[in-house]
Amino acid sequence: PVVEKGSKSDEEEEEEDEDVEQQVDRFFAELDVDQERQRRRLKADGTKVSRRRSTLPPHLHAVMGSANLSLARGDTVAASELCMEVIRQVPHVVEPFLTLATIYED
Numbered sequence: 001p002v003v004e005k006g007s008k009s010d011e012e013e014e015e016e017d018e019d020v021e022q023q024v025d026r027f028f029a030e031l032d033v034d035q036e037r038q039r040r041r042l043k044a045d046g047t048k049v050s051r052r053r054s055t056l057p058p059h060l061h062a063v064m065g066s067a068n069l070s071l072a073r074g075d076t077v078a079a080s081e082l083c084m085e086v087i088r089q090v091p092h093v094v095e096p097f098l099t100l101a102t103i104y105e106d
Contacts, residue, residue, distance in 0.1 A: 024072045031098075056093055060086050064095050076103050 056064060067082035080103050083096035 020069065020072045024068055027068075027072065056086070056090065056095060060089060060093075064099070067096070067099055071099060071103060076106075079103055 063082055063086055067079045067086070070076075070079040070082065080100060083100045083103075086093070086096040
């Protein structure tokens with residue numbers, strides 16, 4: 001097989017995908033830690049804190065996963081379009097707004 005200059009092998013693409021997945025996992029782990037710290041601070045103040053549950057339908061949960069993966073890969077245009085689609089369908093959920101905030105923060 002002829003390999004074009006600058007093209008990636010399947011192994012390189014797999015390694016890159018694994019790196020992106022690790023970055024996404026790290027991002028969400030940091031997000032969870034930050035939320036837990038905030039929850040503890042509020043509890044210490046005597047504020048009742050409830051855990052936020054995702055109300056995303058399963059098919060939109062997959063769309064948000066794609067948006068976050070796009071963001072981790074650096075494709076902010078695709079990530080924001082996917083987030084806007086989720087917001088259009090269920091405007092009351094938090095997840096797409098958090099991802100959009102991350103996009104606009106950078």
